[in-house]
Amino acid sequence: MSAISLDNVDISYGDTKVTFGASFDVAAGESFGLVGESGSGKSTILRAIAGLGTTWTGAISVLGKPRRQGIDKTFARQCQMVFQDPYGSLHPRKTIDATLGEPLQVHGIGNRGNRIEAMLEAVGLDRRFRFRYPHQLSGGQRQRVAIARALMLEPKVLLLDEPTSALDVSVQAEILNLLKRLRQEQNLTFLMVTHNLPVVSFLCDRLAVMRHGRIIEVADVGLLKSGKLVDPYSRELYQASGGKSS
Amino acid sequence: MSAPLLEIENLRVSFPTQQGRVEVVKGISFTLGRERLGIVGESGSGKSMTGRSILRLIRAPGRVTADRLRFSGIDLLAQSERQMRAIRGARISMVMQDPKFSLNPVMTIGAQIAEALVAHTRLPRREIAQRSRDMLQAVRIDDPDRVMRLYPHEISGGMGQRVMIAMMLVPEPDILIADEPTSALDVSVQAQVLDIMDELVRNKGMGLILISHDLDLVARYCDRILVMNSGKVVEECVASQLSEARHPYTRGLLAAMPHMDETRETLPVLDRSQWEAT
Numbered sequence: 441m442s443a444i445s446l447d448n449v450d451i452s453y454g455d456t457k458v459t460f461g462a463s464f465d466v467a468a469g470e471s472f473g474l475v476g477e478s479g480s481g482k483s484t485i486l487r488a489i490a491g492l493g494t495t496w497t498g499a500i501s502v503l504g505k506p507r508r509q510g511i512d513k514t515f516a517r518q519c520q521m522v523f524q525d526p527y528g529s530l531h532p533r534k535t536i537d538a539t540l541g542e543p544l545q546v547h548g549i550g551n552r553g554n555r556i557e558a559m560l561e562a563v564g565l566d567r568r569f570r571f572r573y574p575h576q577l578s579g580g581q582r583q584r585v586a587i588a589r590a591l592m593l594e595p596k597v598l599l600l601d602e603p604t605s606a607l608d609v610s611v612q613a614e615i616l617n618l619l620k621r622l623r624q625e626q627n628l629t630f631l632m633v634t635h636n637l638p639v640v641s642f643l644c645d646r647l648a649v650m651r652h653g654r655i656i657e658v659a660d661v662g663l664l665k666s667g668k669l670v671d672p673y674s675r676e677l678y679q680a681s682g683g684k685s686s
Numbered sequence: 687m688s689a690p691l692l693e694i695e696n697l698r699v700s701f702p703t704q705q706g707r708v709e710v711v712k713g714i715s716f717t718l719g720r721e722r723l724g725i726v727g728e729s730g731s732g733k734s735m736t737g738r739s740i741l742r743l744i745r746a747p748g749r750v751t752a753d754r755l756r757f758s759g760i761d762l763l764a765q766s767e768r769q770m771r772a773i774r775g776a777r778i779s780m781v782m783q784d785p786k787f788s789l790n791p792v793m794t795i796g797a798q799i800a801e802a803l804v805a806h807t808r809l810p811r812r813e814i815a816q817r818s819r820d821m822l823q824a825v826r827i828d829d830p831d832r833v834m835r836l837y838p839h840e841i842s843g844g845m846g847q848r849v850m851i852a853m854m855l856v857p858e859p860d861i862l863i864a865d866e867p868t869s870a871l872d873v874s875v876q877a878q879v880l881d882i883m884d885e886l887v888r889n890k891g892m893g894l895i896l897i898s899h900d901l902d903l904v905a906r907y908c909d910r911i912l913v914m915n916s917g918k919v920v921e922e923c924v925a926s927q928l929s930e931a932r933h934p935y936t937r938g939l940l941a942a943m944p945h946m947d948e949t950r951e952t953l954p955v956l957d958r959s960q961w962e963a964t
Contacts (some may be wrong), residue, residue, distance in 0.1 A: 445777040477872035477874055477875070509875065608729055608899060609899065609900075609939055610938065610939060610942045610955065610956040612942070613942035613943075613955055613956075614955050617955065618946065620952065621952075635872060636873075637946060638943065638948060639944055641944060641945065642944035642948040642950075642953065665948070674875065677874060678946070679782055680874045680876070681946065682875045682902050682906075
């Protein structure tokens with residue numbers, strides 16, 4: 441059974457169509473990268489899967505269950521999203537404790553204190569951060585909190601929208617290592633949107649290249665590493681990212 | 687190389703906090719000739735502050751001091767505000783990070799480019815329009831007459847950044863300071879914008895200071911690189927020899943970057959204790 445499956449998905453914002461017949465499958469436990477430039481519709485696909493304010497036609501299913509428009513609770517237990525900008529995605533007036541406790545509260549899960557502490561440890565944050573506010577944390581620490589929040593409900597699938605592009609290189613390395621470790625430990629499926637091909641090379645098993653709302657190539661990450669992507673646009677992207685021409 | 691365009695010695699920038707003044711740039715020195723100098727470092731390393739202090743754009747309560755801050759024989763620190771205005775834009779100009787926030791949203795592109803010329807030269811209006819048009823063409827905007835009538839929200843990010851470069855280069859300055867000129871742009875557009883900037887800077891024989899957090903990018907577009915960490919220059923090297931950098935911070939940064947053909951299981955993380963103790 442595939443973890444995420446899209447079949448001929450057209451997504452639109454109002455009257456504007458953003459993606460055209462997007463189809464791909466992500467196997468359970470796989471890490472899948474979605475790359476392309478801004479406006480190519482890659483984030484929109486994540487938002488559609490998560491049910492965030494888009495209308496779409498076609499079929500999306502997550503862990504074998506077909507998705508409907510909008511958000512529902514059972515879906516939220518299985519699939520969570522991490523956003524790009526840790527400065528924007530955490531509530532500035534909630535402590536880390538409140539931020540991490542909220543999903544548990546919504547789903548009526550008890551033993552919150554222990555779960556929060558365990559999760560802070562899992563993402564490599566000291567216990568003393570628990571009662572701090574986001575502005576007291578650095579960018580990398582905030583992104584750790586955002587990842588912790590997404591994992592509070594012990595989901596199977598994580599949607600990552602440019603999780604490291606707002607961070608410094610050295611901090612990016614820490615977050616990438618963290619994501620890789622968490623995926624192994626909790627057997628997660630990743631669907632990651634990024635424009636950074638080396639990050640895909642580090643973290644993903646397969647990737648899809650998008651352009652103008654269409655998926656133009658789905659390839660194994662080995663092809664990316666060896667610079668053997670087929671589509672001319674993919675190759676252009678590869679070279680613009682500093683890949684050596686083959 | 688002739689006499690340097692810019693000489694900086696012991697530049698310090700400080701800001702007051704509740705714990706007393708904190709120095710964000712701690713005594714850096716460098717010179718710039720007609721060459722391309724890259725300044726790299728992570729957020730908070732003081733690289734942008736260095737760029738801004740050259741143009742004296744740091745306002746009170748921030749304080750800039752230097753033993754020497756000279757631009758082609760002019761002591762920048764001794765200039766009055768009025769004299770500085772004659773230098774900013776005309777002789778040293780700066781490309782900012784994000785075109786969305788740095789272009790004036792209520793002025794057309796044409797008016798903004800022309801403004802740079804109107805402020806610094808006395809040219810007839812037709813000449814100004816002609817130069818603006820040529821400049822837009824130079825940054826490879828195909829239909830300059832149409833674009834000149836547009837407002838910043840009507841153009842894309844890459845185009846916005848090219849407009850900003852046009853705006854900064856049209857008065858033909860001697861030095862261009864580009865502070866993260868492409869970090870708000872897509873990779874594919876990034877290369878295009880930098881190529882254009884590079885070509886113009888080289889053809890006009892200007893000095894370029896490219897400030898960025900991206901080591902690869904700086905290595906590709908500069909002749910010389912300064913690596914900054916917490917307000918100090920920790921390493922200076924020739925761009926082509928960046929891979930042989932010696933300082934642990936530079937080495938750490940290089941190692942922390944994932945490669946296109948990544949095979950490492952985990953990425954090495956910077957061990958900051960190594961040099962912060964010294």
